[in-house]
Amino acid sequence: xxxxxPPEVECTRLSKGxxxxxxxxxxxxxxxxxxxxxxxxxxxxxxxxxxLRLIAGLERPSSGAVEIGGRPPAETLRRAGLAVAFQDPSLxxxxxxxxxxxxxxxxxxxxxxxxxxxxxxxxxxxxGFGDARPAALSGGMRQRAAIARAMVTEPGLLxxxxxxxxxxxxxxxxxxxxxxxxxxxxxxxxxxVTHSIHEAVMLSDRVVVFSSxxxxxxxxxxxxxxxxxxxxxxxDPHFLALSDRVSAALAKGMxxxxxxxxxx
Amino acid sequence: xAISDTGSRRMRRAAxxxxxxxxxxxxxATGRAAISAGWWCASLGLLVGFWELAWAVGWAxxxxxxxxxxxxxxxxxxxxxxxxxxxxxGAMGEGGSVWSVLGVVGWTTMRVTxxxxxxxxxxxFVGVAIRYFDVVGKLTLPLVxxxxxxxxxxxxxxxxxxxxxxxxPAIFLVFVAIFFVMTLSTLTQIDxxxxxxxxxxxTVGASKRQIYRHVILPAILPGLFVTLRMNLFAAWMVVxxxxxxxxxSGLGQVTxxxxxxxxxxxxxxxxxxxxxxxxLFDKAFGLIQRKVxxxxxxxxxxxL
Numbered sequence: 001x002x003x004x005x006p007p008e009v010e011c012t013r014l015s016k017g018x019x020x021x022x023x024x025x026x027x028x029x030x031x032x033x034x035x036x037x038x039x040x041x042x043x044x045x046x047x048x049x050x051x052l053r054l055i056a057g058l059e060r061p062s063s064g065a066v067e068i069g070g071r072p073p074a075e076t077l078r079r080a081g082l083a084v085a086f087q088d089p090s091l092x093x094x095x096x097x098x099x100x101x102x103x104x105x106x107x108x109x110x111x112x113x114x115x116x117x118x119x120x121x122x123x124x125x126x127x128g129f130g131d132a133r134p135a136a137l138s139g140g141m142r143q144r145a146a147i148a149r150a151m152v153t154e155p156g157l158l159x160x161x162x163x164x165x166x167x168x169x170x171x172x173x174x175x176x177x178x179x180x181x182x183x184x185x186x187x188x189x190x191x192x193v194t195h196s197i198h199e200a201v202m203l204s205d206r207v208v209v210f211s212s213x214x215x216x217x218x219x220x221x222x223x224x225x226x227x228x229x230x231x232x233x234x235x236d237p238h239f240l241a242l243s244d245r246v247s248a249a250l251a252k253g254m255x256x257x258x259x260x261x262x263x264x
Numbered sequence: 265x266a267i268s269d270t271g272s273r274r275m276r277r278a279a280x281x282x283x284x285x286x287x288x289x290x291x292x293a294t295g296r297a298a299i300s301a302g303w304w305c306a307s308l309g310l311l312v313g314f315w316e317l318a319w320a321v322g323w324a325x326x327x328x329x330x331x332x333x334x335x336x337x338x339x340x341x342x343x344x345x346x347x348x349x350x351x352x353x354g355a356m357g358e359g360g361s362v363w364s365v366l367g368v369v370g371w372t373t374m375r376v377t378x379x380x381x382x383x384x385x386x387x388x389f390v391g392v393a394i395r396y397f398d399v400v401g402k403l404t405l406p407l408v409x410x411x412x413x414x415x416x417x418x419x420x421x422x423x424x425x426x427x428x429x430x431x432x433p434a435i436f437l438v439f440v441a442i443f444f445v446m447t448l449s450t451l452t453q454i455d456x457x458x459x460x461x462x463x464x465x466x467t468v469g470a471s472k473r474q475i476y477r478h479v480i481l482p483a484i485l486p487g488l489f490v491t492l493r494m495n496l497f498a499a500w501m502v503v504x505x506x507x508x509x510x511x512x513s514g515l516g517q518v519t520x521x522x523x524x525x526x527x528x529x530x531x532x533x534x535x536x537x538x539x540x541x542x543x544l545f546d547k548a549f550g551l552i553q554r555k556v557x558x559x560x561x562x563x564x565x566x567x568l
Contacts, residue, residue, distance in 0.1 A: 077469055078469050080468045080469035081469075084463075090464055092483075094482045094483075103478060107475075
């Protein structure tokens with residue numbers, strides 16, 4: 001498999017508990033198709049971020065396994081085959097925006113690509129801010145820089161954990177238009193954790209809905225809206241119908257917890 | 265794009281806050297410096313005033329506690345006690361000048377600086393090695409923890425046994441005064457590097473060496489400089505003791521000589537010199553710190 005080719009991701013009976021007996025994930029079976037965009041939605045604290053970290057190889061499962069393109073995550077990490085953008089942009093404060101993006105290339109042992117770096121910085125709407133240090137940027141600008149950093153290594157698998165959290169509404173819509181075009185052009189497998197139903201339906205080919213902790217899959221909704229999806233898509237009856245389905249599943253997943261609390 | 269516009273406007277508004285960024289700001293900075301200098305004078309004046317008053321009223325014996333107007337009266341006479349070579353310890357030198365005083369101060373400053381640089385570099389090296397190589401950590405950490413609480417004063421005989429009399433024992437003692445603290449501080453700093461920085465590097469396949477070089481090292485430097493600066497005064501205290509005991513020249517030796525010859529004026533004159541030198545040393549260090557750690561805002565640099 002070439003380093004850039006999008007892999008499929010397979011989770012088998014994946015469970016994760018933390019010290020003190022908090023069970024976050026219980027026996028998740030999930031197969032994520034190569035080259036598609038999948039969104040994870042669920043109540044906050046339900047464990048969808050933990051699932052993402054397990055896929056990224058940043059946590060070890062308590063039981064079960066994750067395979068990326070048929071191999072354990074550690075191997076994908078070594079080949080720089082995946083990239084992560086966390087909710088917290090975590091830009092290195094001593095490097096400029098450009099320096100942060102370039103460092104990702106350097107750490108991945110790739111050749112410098114000044115042109116591609118500039119293009120990415122422009123794509124996330126930070127033209128003219130390449131020399132700015134993170135401290136001089138707003139929260140939204142930092143998150144956009146973090147997205148550029150994640151995409152610069154052209155990973156086959158892109159993991160985004162609420163990457164638009166601190167981005168203002170206008171930029172958010174702009175990014176929702178531009179980013180999928182970028183990762184579709186290169187056939188990236190993308191996983192997006194979000195609690196915005198709108199964003200999930202707009203950006204992805206499939207929305208997986210999780211229940212509250214311990215997370216189980218309560219719905220798996222295929223988003224068969226044609227691409228590209230212009231801004232007007234949000235008024236499309238089919239878009240609204242799909243959003244309603246996700247929304248209903250989410251409410252059902254939360255309801256489980258409410259029932260659980262009532263029973264206690 | 266509308267968003268970039270607001271962003272650049274914010275940048276432009278922020279720009280004049282950089283020192284020397286514009287005339288009106290520079291003028292205000294000068295004004296602020298003048299006010300700050302005024303308070304400095306008032307603070308020093310308070311001590312001098314009390315002292316002079318105590319002398320005028322007759323509480324302070326001018327032989328034991330000569331006030332500033334006495335011990336600063338005959339500078340050329342004071343200068344004669346300063347011999348940078350240390351060849352005439354305990355006696356007056358011939359034709360001492362401002363230059364011989366600066367020479368003595370220079371030697372002491374050199375010993376502090378060399379000791380600090382050695383201590384900083386080696387502690388950084390050892391601290392990183394402890395975290396980087398598991399075996400080094402297991403072998404070294406207990407030793408460092410046991411040696412850390414031993415006062416540099418207890419090391420004085422060891423310094424003299426090892427290095428005899430001269431510059432080396434003084435430099436060694438300054439080194440000892442900061443090395444263990446700085447090593448432990450390096451470890452703390454490494455452990456406090458945000459784990460997201462390291463995880464993000466790991467997700468793109470960075471090796472351990474790359475992570476240490478590009479992420480951990482730059483991340484711990486600001487904290488280490490703050491620790492180093494806090495230990496600056498400890499280094500100055502130690503060098504004076506070392507000079508009094510094991511060098512035979514420098515400010516510490518002059519102080520010891522003044523004590524032995526019951527020369528109170530010289531004692532206070534030397535103390536003034538030590539205070540001034542230490543103050544200037546700290547200011548110079550602060551400047552270096554700001555130059556090297558340009559990414560840390562001024563509010564985060566050790567209370568500057």
